[in-house]
Amino acid sequence: MNLGVENPSVLWLCLLALLPFIRNPFQAVAYPFADVLPPDAVSLWLERGLRGAGAVAILALVFGLAGLYRPEQSLERTGSGANVVLLLDRSRSMDDSFAGKSPAGGEASKSAIAERLLTQFLAERKNDRVGVAAFSTSPLFVLPLTDNREAVLAAVRASARPALAQTHMGKGLAMALSYFEGPSASSSGMVLLVSDGAAVLDAQTEALLRKSFTEKNIRLYWIFLRSKGNAGLFEAPANPDEDNAQSRPERYLHLFFNGLGTPYQAYEAENPESVRQAMADINRVENKPFRYTERIPREDGQGVCYTIAALALTVLALAKYMEVRPWPAR
Numbered sequence: 001m002n003l004g005v006e007n008p009s010v011l012w013l014c015l016l017a018l019l020p021f022i023r024n025p026f027q028a029v030a031y032p033f034a035d036v037l038p039p040d041a042v043s044l045w046l047e048r049g050l051r052g053a054g055a056v057a058i059l060a061l062v063f064g065l066a067g068l069y070r071p072e073q074s075l076e077r078t079g080s081g082a083n084v085v086l087l088l089d090r091s092r093s094m095d096d097s098f099a100g101k102s103p104a105g106g107e108a109s110k111s112a113i114a115e116r117l118l119t120q121f122l123a124e125r126k127n128d129r130v131g132v133a134a135f136s137t138s139p140l141f142v143l144p145l146t147d148n149r150e151a152v153l154a155a156v157r158a159s160a161r162p163a164l165a166q167t168h169m170g171k172g173l174a175m176a177l178s179y180f181e182g183p184s185a186s187s188s189g190m191v192l193l194v195s196d197g198a199a200v201l202d203a204q205t206e207a208l209l210r211k212s213f214t215e216k217n218i219r220l221y222w223i224f225l226r227s228k229g230n231a232g233l234f235e236a237p238a239n240p241d242e243d244n245a246q247s248r249p250e251r252y253l254h255l256f257f258n259g260l261g262t263p264y265q266a267y268e269a270e271n272p273e274s275v276r277q278a279m280a281d282i283n284r285v286e287n288k289p290f291r292y293t294e295r296i297p298r299e300d301g302q303g304v305c306y307t308i309a310a311l312a313l314t315v316l317a318l319a320k321y322m323e324v325r326p327w328p329a330r
Contacts, residue, residue: 002070002071002073003068003069003070003071003301004068004069004070004071005063005066005067005068005069006066006067006069007065007066007067008066010062010065010066011062011063011066013058013062013065014058014059014062016058016062017054017055017056017058017059017062018055019054019058020050020051020052020053020054020055020058021051021055024047024051050315050316050319053312053315053316054312054316056308056309056312057308057309057312057313057316060305060306060308060309060312061305061306061309063301063305064302064305064306064309067302068301068302068304068305069298069299069300069301069302070298070299070301071298072295072296072297072298073295073296074295074296075296081125081126081127081128081129081286081287081288082125082128082129082189082190082286082287082288083128083129083131083145083179083180083189083190084125084128084129084130084131084189084190084191084192084286085130085131085132085133085145085176085179085180085189085190085191085192086118086130086131086132086133086156086192086194087133087134087135087172087173087176087191087192087193087194087195088114088132088133088134088135088156088159088194088195089134089135089136089167089169089194089195089196089197089225090111090134090135090136090140090159091136091167091195091196091197093110093167093196093197093227094109094110094111094114094196094225095109095110095111096109096110096227097109097110098110098225098226098227098228098270098271099227099228100227100228100229100230108272110196110225110227111159113225113272113275114159114194114223114225114275115156115157115159117272117275117276117279118156118159118194118279119153119156119157120276120279121279121282121283122149122152122153122156124283125283125286125287126149128147129145129146129147130143130145130146130147130149130152131143131144131145131146131176131179132152132155132156132159133172133175133176133179134159134172135167135168135169135171135172135173135175136167136168137168138168138171139171139172139174139175140172140175141175142155142158143155144179145179167195167196167197167198167199168199169193169195169198169199169201169253170199170201170202170205170209171205173191173193173209174205174208174209174212176191176193177191177209177212177213177216177218180216180218189216189217189218189219190218190219190220190221190286191218191219191220191221192221192223192282193220193221193222193223194223194225195222195223195224195225196224196225196226196227196230197230197249197250198249198250198252198253199249199253200245200246200249200252201253201256206256209260210260210261213260213261213262214260214261214262217262218262219262219263219264219286220257220260220262220263220264220265221264221265221266221267221282222254222257222264222265222266222267223267223269223275223278223279224250224254224266224267224268224269225269225275226268226269226270228270230250231248231250231251232250232251232268233250233251233254233266233268234251234254234266234268235251236251254266265282267281
């Protein structure tokens, strides 16, 4: 185990731990004819134990003063699940219901439904490392890949807050892909995109996304929250003049994703039940063994040192209290 101290200059005080072995902390009592008594192994080991407790107390206090700590570590682990980046739409339309209007009469907004079902989805996937990103007019970095489930759930709950502006997905996707740096992050990596719309991607953004998806081999899932009146992802328009990226941005983004050369699956969800079914399908497919690197933050050891010192001193104090004292001479 790697350990360090903040103030190594005080470590010379460790020499004081020799004092209990040099001088007996208890009062010596002379008894006549003690040499004729048989050796007492219990007393011998009790004396050694008390001297050791004194040394431990001194060492623990010195290392506490020195600021003992365990430095940050990186451990390679094997889990069953995936590295998942949740990419959440934070445009104003997410505050509407599936009917395409402000929620009324017990209806829930699309963002509230997504938040509730994502929470259930994460509860069933306890071994995933999850990162959270969002997008509206600009991309929003929310949380890096982590196995801290409380932090992830808090980030997901925040997605149900009132939304911001428009749907500009390209930069959001680029940010989501930036989470997968290094072999441990890109192994078994997937982006789960939850959005109710799309925007036209320029040629430069398309080239960047195509290159990143191909190099990192990231799987992409799109849960498209289809509002009432939206043409959807799969159906071509009856009028050929309307079959273009400006009129049908969601359909053309779907076609772009299909041509990435990386695993991709789209789901059209028109109600909470279809959203739940889409997440259940993803949960079933994305549950494979994968290797990842876990970063363990620096851990302060001063509290442990002072606790050990307190326990050792308590033992010595009890022993001193129980010490037999000779009668005063008359």
